[in-house]
Amino acid sequence: MAQHIHCTVSNCHYYSSGNKCLASEIVVVSDEFGYRQPDTQDATQSANFPETPANSCMETCCKTFTHAGGDKTHVDGVTKSQANFGGSNRTR
């Protein structure tokens, strides 16, 4: 079953109306780990990441976030497509 990632971070390159994430893949990490990683380290390398436990949702972040219109949208191998949202037209 396809996963649908819902997100409200509207200034992200992968954000789409209806609060949809159109990234081919994302990685969620602890804030502390994400802060120390370069932009090139993202979902495409996540199998090699260590486990990064957190105490609450407030200590986690989407490492795949990158500013819409920024110059780092292609440094990590993640792609953006409507098809990435399960290929459906769901809005919720």
Ligand code: SF4
């Ligand atoms: S990459 Fe992360 S921050 Fe960006 S839209 Fe997807 S879930 Fe939200």
